[in-house]
Amino acid sequence: EPEVTQTPSHQVTQMGQEVILRCVPISNHLYFYWYRQILGQKVEFLVSFYNNEISEKSEIFDDQFSVERPDGSNFTLKIRSTKLEDSAMYFCASSPWNTEAFFGQGTRLTVV
Amino acid sequence: RKEVEQDPGPFNVPEGATVAFNCTYSNSASQSFFWYRQDCRKEPKLLMSVYSSGNEDGRFTAQLNRASQYISLLIRDSKLSDSATYLCVVKGGGNKLTFGTGTQLKVEL
Numbered sequence: 001e002p003e004v005t006q007t008p009s010h011q012v013t014q015m016g017q018e019v020i021l022r023c024v025p026i027s028n029h030l031y032f033y034w035y036r037q038i039l040g041q042k043v044e045f046l047v048s049f050y051n052n053e054i055s056e057k058s059e060i061f062d063d064q065f066s067v068e069r070p071d072g073s074n075f076t077l078k079i080r081s082t083k084l085e086d087s088a089m090y091f092c093a094s095s096p097w098n099t100e101a102f103f104g105q106g107t108r109l110t111v112v
Numbered sequence: 113r114k115e116v117e118q119d120p121g122p123f124n125v126p127e128g129a130t131v132a133f134n135c136t137y138s139n140s141a142s143q144s145f146f147w148y149r150q151d152c153r154k155e156p157k158l159l160m161s162v163y164s165s166g167n168e169d170g171r172f173t174a175q176l177n178r179a180s181q182y183i184s185l186l187i188r189d190s191k192l193s194d195s196a197t198y199l200c201v202v203k204g205g206g207n208k209l210t211f212g213t214g215t216q217l218k219v220e221l
Contacts, residue, residue: 042199042213045209100158
């Protein structure tokens with residue numbers, strides 16, 4: 001069964017550093033997303049990406065964040081100048097149409 | 113009012129019990145509705161979409177009441193493996209999924 005894959009599974013970084021979280025969406029899907037979940041809190045939307053551009057973003061997704069689809073398979077989330085409060089589980093998701101989304105196993109980001 | 117509201121639980125039920133979860137949403141323009149399941153420290157997994165006519169998948173039944181902005185999930189004959197957090201998820205006119213905080217279910221022997 002096709003699945004969304006994310007790397008790394010766990011990333012530890014020092015405050016102020018830049019991190020890149022990587023995702024390979026399901027191959028025939030058209031919509032791509034990043035969500036995050038701070039420990040003990042709900043899943044929060046960050047950004048959606050369609051047709052090689054951002055289609056929607058949340059208030060959380062400020063200038064610190066950027067997304068890219070550098071080739072036909074990868075979808076990345078870059079977080080610049082990380083802060084302690086960026087520590088969370090980051091989930092990539094994809095969907096074939098603008099309907100339900102299928103999630104990767106997540107990258108646990110720890111900022112120290 | 114929260115966009116998607118759920119009773120956080122936990123719901124502790126014996127194996128074989130029937131349990132129901134409820135969810136309300138605030139945006140009357142919401143178009144699509146889902147139940148996801150999340151195990152501890154894992155990704156959300158789609159359990160089922162929710163349709164206005166109601167839909168059933170094995171032991172799971174979902175209902176939507178657009179007038180009341182209310183969604184429900186019924187689990188019959190619950191199994192130990194059903195223990196998880198159940199997430200009510202709503203999609204508005206755009207792309208994003210809005211998640212509730214989830215309802216925790218613990219099925220016990």
